[in-house]
Amino acid sequence: MLSLMLGVGVGIILPMQTAINSRLRMVVDSAFISSMISFTVGTIFLIFGSFITAGSLTVSKNVIVHQPWWIWIGGLLGVIYLTGNIILFPYLGSVQTVIIPVLGQIIMSMLIDNYGWFASPTHSLTVTRVIGAILVFVGVLFAVALPKLLQTTKFKDSPVKVQPTGANWLWRMTGILTGALSAVQTAINGHLSVIIHSAIKAAFISFLVGTLTLWLIVIIKERKISFRRLHLKNTVWWNWCGGVLGAFFVCVNAYLVPIIGTGMVVVILLIGTIAGSLLVDHFGLFASKKNPVNLLQVIGIVIMITGVSMIKLL
Template sequence: MIAIIIGLTIGFGLPIQTTINSKLRDAFGSPFLSSLISFIIGTIFLAIVVVASGQVLIVGMTTISSQPWWLWLGGVFGVIYLTSNILLFPKIGSVQTVIFPVLGQILMGLLIDNGGWFSSAVQRLTVSRGLGALLVLIGVIVTVALPNYLESRKALVDVQAKADVQGSGKDGLNSWLWRLWGVFAGMLSASQTAINGHLGIVVGSAIKSAFISFLIGTVLLIIIVLIMRPKVRYKETTDQHRWWMWIGGVIGSLYVLGNAYLAPTIGTGLAVVIVLIGLMAGSLLIDQFGWLDAKRNPITPIQIIGLITMILGVVVIRLI
């Protein structure tokens, strides 16, 4: 029960972090620079927590040399996933940018559990687990895509708005390549969860595992920013500057920390779907109440049905 609460909580915080980071991006004018700032803040926060808990930040060379190479890729996968979402949005639209990575997360979570990949505990793919995962995916589609589709049909919005709902005005090979990349990015996200979970076991601390992952991600983002050299145009105005826009990295670090704890505790597949339910619930509440300067978009009955479908999927996976 504690694991489920943790999963729902960190999932709930993810759309809050996204909203906060969008404000940071608006203030600095660069998604990559804002992501780097968020990662640096998260890394510093986790470093303080590690030291406060009486642990050391450094990992011994013996540990590094004796472990598989993939153990240090969690932070890299996290950066790729984050960057992919930035790139996917203008290519396939907001709705599909959510759905295709989610599909990749669910598929990879089941594969990791079934094959015991990344040294995770084996949880065979049964009919009930497959059915539960399918219900979760259907719930995501109903919650995210169906309301937009019905609204576009009813209101007969312009072509550009329809393109955002459907993903792209041109449904050619290029669009499908981006969709496949979205699935792949989601698979990397699930892999990060499993890797960080095993890293926590190796170093004896989920907190230290999250710190290492964030540190590696920060170094990679520094390299990306140095290569791309984005223009900095900080806007310190009342509309652009909010004190809470600096805490996105803290929320992100807690998300990584929670996943590092959940993966070895309940399995990667179940951790992914529980976090997804928290994510969807958080997104709906942000839309409903317009938290953090977000545009208000009242929850519809269809979205509630979608969320209930996702919860039913978790019940099927967990109990049947």
């Protein structure tokens, strides 16, 4: 029960990180530079955390030589997921960009649990777990999709690029894939925390890889690193703290996977994330626009909790 509460709690902070990074994006005028700064701050935070808890940043030669290559790519997969959402948004719109990757996360996490991929703890894919996973997805639909779809009947949704017949399905499959890669990242970071005996150091490695990748993307995309566009007068101190929340999120993920499995971690984080999103919207936290919680969203949370309960019952 404590692990479940911890997972929901850390899931709640993810939308807060998103809100903070959204404000930072306005300051730097670039989604990629905003992400790069966030990842860099998170990496610096985890450097201190690793020194305090583990005494070093290095891993043993035995881990480097004998462990599979894929233990080092968790951060890369995280960047692919982040970049994928940025790319998908203009083609699928706000609703599908949220919902479709979630579907990929749930499907892949259940497959990882069933087959024990990426050295994840094995949990058989029973009928009860399948029904629970479906309920979690239905809950996401109620909490995220239906309210936005109802709004689009009154207000025009974010513009979506017109695509040839069949192209939208290609983008949807891409969304499922990016969501699946997010679940793979969770499993990889969990296994990495086991073999190096430190969830914080595993999160540091993941963040370091992600940070280096984002710096490379920014250098290629922007041709150079320049902070001349920074509007520092428009910032407050918490604009720079998104990376710390992200670091804590990844660290807890790495800690929980060996205990309760990838599938359970993914679904309880979804509950926390949806709940956190509703809190941010309802109270207008971190200078975001207020959007009061409605009955459909509350029903969605209840359905998700029911689904998680069924998954936990196996």
